[in-house]
Amino acid sequence: MNSIILCAGEEYWVDSRTVYIGHKEPPLGADAYIPQRYPDNRIVSSKYTLWNFIPKNLFEQFRRIANFYFLLIFLVQLIIDTPTSPVTSGLPLFFVITVTAIKQGYEDWLRHKADCSINECPVDVVKEGTVVRTQSHKLRVGDVVMAREDETFPCDLILLSSSRDDGTCYVTTTSLDGESSHKTYYAVPDTTAFKTEQEVDSLHATIECEQPQPDLYKFVGRINIYKESEDPIARPLGAENLLLRGATLKNTEHIYAVAIYTGMDTKMTLNYQSKSQKRSAVEKSMNAFLIVYLCILISKAVINTVLKYVWQWPADHDQPWYNHRTEIDRERHVIRAFTDFLAFMVLFNYIIPVSMYVTVEMQKFLGSYFIAWDKDMYDDEMGEGAQVNTSDLNEELGQVEYVFTDKTGTLTENNMEFIECCVDGHSLSVSLSVCLCFCLSVCLSQQEDLFFRALCVCHTVQVKEEETVESIKRGIHQGKATSSYISSSPDEVALVEGMKRLGYTYLRLKDRHMEILNKEDEIERFELLHVLNFDSVRRRMSVIVKSSAGEYLLFCKGADSSIFPRVVSGKVGQVRARVEQNALEGLRTLCVAYRSLSLAEYEEACHKLSDAKLALQDREQRLAQAYDLIERDFTLLGATAVEDRLQEKAADTIESLHKAGMKVWVLTGDKMETAAATCYASKLFRRSTQILELTKKRTEEQSLHDVLFDLSRTVLRHCVVTRLSVDCQDYGLIIDGATLSAVLKPSPESSGSGNYREIFLEICRNCSAVLCCRMAPLQKAQIVKLIKASKEHPITLAIGDGANDVSMILEAHVGIGIMGKEGRQAARNSDYAIPKFKHLKKMLLVHGHIYYIRIAELVQYFFYKNVCFIFPQFLYQFFCGFSQQPLYDTAYLTLYNISFTSLPILLYSLIEKHVSIETLKRDPTLYRDIAKNSLLRWPVFLYWTCLGLFDACIFFFGAYFLFDNTTFTSNGQMFGNWTFGTLVFTVLVFTVTLKLALDTHHWTWINHFVIWGSLLFYVIFSLLWGGIIWPFLNYQRMYYVFMQMLSSGPAWLSIILLIMVSLLPDVVKKVLCRTLWPTATHLAQVGPQLDHSSGNTTAPVN
DSSP states (O other): OOOOOOOOOOOSSSOOOOOOOGGGGOOTTTSSOOOOOOOOOOOOOOOOOTTTHHHHHHHHTTSSHHHHOOOOOOHHHHHHSSOTTHHHHHHHHHHHHHHHHHHHHHHHHHHHHHHHHHHEEEEEEEETTTEEEEGGGGOTTEEEEEEEOBBBSSEEEEEEEEETTTTTEEEEEHHOOOOEEEEEEEEGGGGTOOOOOHHHTTOOOEEEEEEOOOOTTOOEEEEEEEOOTSEEEEEOGGGGGGEEOEEEEEEEEEEEEEEEEEEGGGGHHTTSSEEEEEEEHEEEEEEEHHHHHHHHHHHHHHHHHHHHHHHHOSSSSOOGGGGOOOOHHHHTHHHHHHHHHHHHHHHHGSSSSHHHHHHHOOOOHHHHHHHHOOGGGGGGTTOOEEEOOSTTTGGGGGSSSSEOSSSSTTTEEEEEEEEEEETTTEEOOOHHHHHHHHEEEEOOOOHHHHHHHHHHHHSEEEEEOOOHHHHHHHHHOOOOOOOOOOOOHHHHHHHHHHHTTTEEEEEEETTTTEEEOOOTTTEEEEEEEEEEETTTTTTTEEEEEOTTOOOEEEEEEEEEEHHEEEESSSHHHHHHHHHHHHHHTEEEEEEEEEEEEHHHHHHHHHHHHHHHHOOSSSSSHHHHHHHHHOOSSEEEEEEEEEEEEEEETTTHHHHHHHHEEEEEEOOOOOOOHHHHHHHHHTTOOTTTOOOEEEOOHHHHHHHHHHHHHHHHHHHHHHHHHHHHOOHHHHEEEEEEHHHHHHSSSSSSSTTBSHHHHHHHHHHHOSSEEEEEEEEHHHHHHHHHHHHHTTTTTOOEEESSSGGGHHHHHHHEEEEEEOBBBBBSSSHHHSEEEESSSTTHIIIIIHHHHHHHHHHHHHHHHHHHHHHHHHHHHHHHHHTTTTTTOOOSSSHHHIIIIIITTTTHHHHHHHHHHHSOOOHHHHHHHGGGGEEEEEEGHHHHHHHHHHHHHHHHHHHHHHHHHSSSSBBBTTSSSSSSSSHHHHHHHHHHHHHHHHHHHHHOOSSSSSHHHHHHHHHHHHHOOOOOHHHSOOTTOOOOOOTTHHHHHHHHHHHHHHHHHHHHHHHHHHHHHHHHHHHHHHHHHHHHOOTTOOOOTTTTOOOOOO
16 A cells, blocks of 8 residues: 655655545455544644744744844843943844734734635535535545535545536636636546435445645546445546646536545645745845854954953053952953953944844835736736736846746747648648638548548547537638637647648537547547547657447657657658658647557557556556557658747847846757747847757767767857957857756766766857757756856746746746746746746846845945944944943934834835836846846945945044034033034934935935935934933933034034035045946936947936
8 A cells, every 4th residue: 555656756655545435434345444534624824823923923033143133132231231221222123023023923814814714615515315514624535525516626526426427527727727728527437327415425435546745737546436246346546537626616517526635635735835945146145244244243342342451451540449340350350351242242233234134025025016016017918917926036036147948838829820731741731711622622532531530539629619510510611710629738729720620620529429520511420448648758649549430540649759760651751851841940740640459459458558547556657658558550640730929029038138148048848940940030049140959869970978079169269269359159059858868967987977067068158048959847947957056156047837847947046937828837836927928028127127226225225324323333432441331322222223214225125216117128238237246246345334434434533523622502511422422323314314315316206205204303303302301211311412412503514514525435436437437327327328339329217
């Protein structure tokens, strides 16, 4: 019963489970009855309960280094005698913790509400021959559920029977994978006769199946049906029998099904578990800067502690006579030194910006709504806009260096149109006039007739709207649309519709018989015996049918590479030539073949398929082996060509990404010729591009080692030549999946696995574009991982629309899913989802660009303003005997980061636009100015830090020298130390706020309100704080200090002068950079005279 498969990306079984339908024990002589405990059907998506919210939330928040650090500082202030009140650290920390807890608590409360609405949903259960209504959370594994039309399935169910005679039902899985088409699910033939509650209740059966796993499209099990005085009947169960939680019943009156997975075991719930956390380059820079500032803080505390004892060491510099230290105090100098060190740490701890993390989180969370609200990324046809699945990577969109894109459905529309077919060596172009002529007058050979019948029955297409035969005939003759077809594969729909235009109409599947209307308007019936489903490894699908004449036929269609090696007769050369020609034209090709089976061959095939399908262990491997033995010795009938048009503005988008400095790679499972034609059409390759091939065909002629070194010499020679000449040769690389596997495989002669990889990477670095064809899904992820791990560690982005793209989307730094026709698996697993590929241009060049600019300024500004804030405090210790006397009042220490300077930078980080959106879209080269985290590099960080140190020195020494000759007010009072500190603090608040105003390019009334409002709030607060005797304060050292300062003319002059001097270096630096070393962004900000090498001009910025 137990089975373990440890294969990455494959099934993972701990063991199998046995489900007793209706909770009935198996009869005597069957397997032993072993009751098993399974979870109930309760869904829990919330993180907290009423009882664990406070401890669990606090634990999670204090896992953050900054929060934990401030907690330690707060505890130190409580334990030892420190120069500042514990309130100065405790209040900001309490504010940060409280805001975060309220946000997380509210989000969890919403999750609790959603859970309750789902868990209390009514469900009909069959018990003792009657239908009983109960609540969803009370369902148990083994319960028989009755579901009606338009109801959503409450758990994962195995279909037993339906109101339809053939035991099928139609289901939509929109909430699971976004596919709105009706999918057909089947009951096993032995249970379809159980139509009423009483009959279903009499069913005696067990189900053996795999333990729950998250793959929506995989299920392995079997049902054992027990009948009186008969051996039990075993039937295989697969994904076509499994109704998933969240799917909806359609076009079927009711069904009976048994609960197989409940609650947190359902596939939908397993898919909603959180993915691995991705961290942006900005976040990594923030942490690095934080460590630097922590080192600066410790250095300051150590320097002040040492200098304090150096200053106090001589006897004449000891304490005053009335405060001499005792012998005990002198002996405890180590402990006193440590407490002094902690006191200095407390005094200078504000250099660590605790509120920066909250501000960054709010900026990311609120900023993500601007992406979702962007009307330019709304698709009218789909009725949907961009979606943000994670807001942690907004700024990473502005740092992308490599774009990995799927082809079908991403670059192309995945909207297939049947263009032509090659039948028995003759090419037939499909157009309406040709079709009518063909249907009426052409006399087909037996091979040609068989080809059209093969395409009419070798598929999994469903008929959406069944019509009468007469209406279909009338519609065909009048050229009107008739029955519409639906399928999970757009290729199949295109082929079936193409056959209809050629006179062979697929009508329906009824009672396991496929009905087609031939060109003589006669109905032909083929009994569908077996379907050998398509998979990406075989790259083909087959059906075994029985004709009305009793002949057994195996029809197969698939990729040319999977059909030609299995063909023993037919016009292979002519068909192959046509297939290659179609591929060069960018058409998707399929080959069609057949094999006639004798009764003995058919029975042998049935036996192999039955054994494989009944296996609980290694079912997929056994099925693959059976398919391989059955699908052989074909006669080639012909080939089809289907066109998949490029998506709107796909070429323009790729061209813009190239101009922005990004390298675009196309990773596809298509054949090389088809993919290359698409790359030329989408301007990934230009006609002047020299194509380098690293394919299986070439490595068969030369060794892989020789091919790699030849290509390496070619591109390296090109690098040397381009340094000496103006002309630049453009290279494009094409590699296939087989060769990639060889490149990534450790080479025995290279004594390591990195030799071929490094050569391959060196070739890729010198190519403007790379096409990887015949790629398996896992290989797509391997390519992304290879580039991520290269020595440059570039930022990667993967974009795709299908389930086969999920692995590379999860692997890349940023994953973008397209809401395509291959379902929503990619969109659900991505960081961002967009309707069309063209929207990637604005996502990166506009949103990514401005979000990076905003958050880079936010991070640098936070460190800058905290240096300005604390360095004067450090300097003040040299003038107060290192006594740990604070320069600023407690209220100012507490509110500086919370109130006085927080709102302007938050607003800046949400609405700032350094250049207009139109300019960013029109000139992609501006993206290069922010590449490689340019605004958060160490030189830029050092500049901001030095600017902060300079401004802090101006604040302190400017005020100090202006106070050098004791300043008096008009009434003769002297200025004291609190007035000095208030003057420094006032200059500080105004300077850092005006610095942000100087950096603002996009002014609105909101900017004006927040910036000038913050300064006004500071003045009003200071007037109230010092102008009223507050009863809750034991002492009020700031009483009348602010008013006294403002009453002095020299103080006003000092404030204005110091602000101007502080801002002057930054203004000079900006002027010099824009005049002498202007970047493309600087030129774009100037106005319409921007003229790059492309010769484009831009309109004035907003």
